[in-house]
Amino acid sequence: MNDPDWSLYRTFLAVCRTGSLSGAARDLGLTQPTAGRHVDELERLLRRTLFTRSPQGLMPTDAALEIRPYAESLATTAAALLRQVSGATERVEGVVRITASDVIGVEVLPPILARLQAAHPGLVVELSLSDQVEDLLHREADVAVRMTRPVQDALVVRSIGEIELGLYAHPDYLTQAGTPETFADLSLHRMIGFDRQTAFVRMAAAEMRRLNPGFSTVEEIGWHYRTDNNLAQLAAIRAGAGIGFCQTRLAEREPRLQRVLPEVRYPLPSWVAMHEDLKTSPRCRATFDALVEGLQDYVSAPSSR
């Protein structure tokens, strides 16, 4: 009598995501009346109103917001199942989903993945770039590059060493604003930094207190250019907007970036991780190995100093 058909959850989720029956229908390859009927039936079976209908779209109710995470989880699992099937052969082929920070994904991974795909033409790579760690246990991703040590069980974890961060600026900026000689000088500069409080920010705060006890918190630096998007920070540094953090290995590739206060160093211990069960999956195994090797090279490349 109860127990809705699982496909109703898929429609429900699509409606949540698109905000309209029509949009959901487009995404799913259905028609708008069908999507509407699915929602109707789900509402009937759950005995809950899920959306308040309006001509310009549907507003999810509290009940809908409550069950949406579950529907997302269903979608994630279904996607992982398909990836698993796609790569269930002896060869390295199918879809592998990698999660990493955006900087790593844009600046470091491309050549590594290109080499991997050259070796395995059947391999399709999905890159999910974000700082919020996708959950490997939930199979939101197959392989992850992490800056924090994964603590969960049932994960295969390999250290790739420490990615070092330093302060950098464009020569144009330094010519115009001068080069800081001491940590305290930084307060006179345009600093490129973070918008919200993140793990890295807290760590940086602790490190700055260590280097300069006069500053009680990192907030006192007074960021002049705030964004949580690390790529945007990097672009800002390149554009001469001020002084900001950049991975030293990355900066070494760019002759036009100049290091500031070389004693400021944040080593970020980094790892590659994947679910234990995926060890036997050729596509995941090959990707994992390629990432470990490529990133170890990246981390330990001879410094150009």
Place this chain on the structure above:
Amino acid sequence: MNDPDWSLYRTFLAVCRTGSLSGAARDLGLTQPTAGRHVDELERLLRRTLFTRSPQGLMPTDAALEIRPYAESLATTAAALLRQVSGATERVEGVVRITASDVIGVEVLPPILARLQAAHPGLVVELSLSDQVEDLLHREADVAVRMTRPVQDALVVRSIGEIELGLYAHPDYLTQAGTPETFADLSLHRMIGFDRQTAFVRMAAAEMRRLNPGFSTVEEIGWHYRTDNNLAQLAAIRAGAGIGFCQTRLAEREPRLQRVLPEVRYPLPSWVAMHEDLKTSPRCRATFDALVEGLQDYVSAPSSR
């Protein structure tokens, strides 16, 4: 073109579980031809043979075994979603799923849960008793009683103190076999213990080495009555089969159980845990609180010594 309807996974899972199309159809309220067609379509869409048909049932192929965990995960999530909906009111009602060890579930929880349900008649309790910890993050259970500190994030955890284990035997046994005076005497007795290596066994081994450096491993005790089922161990002790471990609070209730070597004590730090998101769910919150209170009472009840 691809992307099977999610309901196909449900049928697939039912076929896996029952081992036959007919059985799956019975479970799902379908008919056998429909179940068969679902499997056919899933096989077509995944381009994999999932079962080898035979008159006495269906044998899952390797591909089926590979994707079954994903289907199980879908089922778990769908069930959690329904529980969430069932209890999404201001009142404490709906289904709450609790996981605990079997001894706790059989010997300790009943009065606590009975009281809870007396206070909230609309509350339905699902008890999942096993030593393998169900994953709270995956919502396999809403609330868990754990003997190991939960490490995962996003969990609400409350300590309930230490559950103490001791050695016990039935007076009949001691009359017949004698009462051991020293730890070394135990090797002359019929010991009731574990079949396989578990976390507790490893801990007990360490503890025994501490108490008695002469024994290098717990295996040397030579269990005479082996089972991983703690309830069966308890029953064996009660039946006078030998000496075994029992929670002291439990044993104190039973005048016919006599403590052996009182210096042998294993305190098991214990916790109640649930997913953070469920804090706002009245049914989970009430259950969590009732378990914490009830178990704290159980742990700290005045000893009858």
Place this chain on the structure above:
DNA sequence: GAGCAATCATTCAAAAATGAATGACCCCGA
């Protein structure tokens, strides 16, 4: 304010999924 581009709701015919019935096969026990 008219026209356009969205939205959702309704209707009705077409398509798809389902179930009942039946047949074929296999295993087991009498």
Place this chain on the structure above:
DNA sequence: TCGGGGTCATTCATTTTTGAATGATTGCTC
């Protein structure tokens, strides 16, 4: 060796689901 109970496969009528078309409403733009 012969049912009886279990399985899956096939067929066909029925039910259900779906989609196309249409209408009604809203918001936006010109």
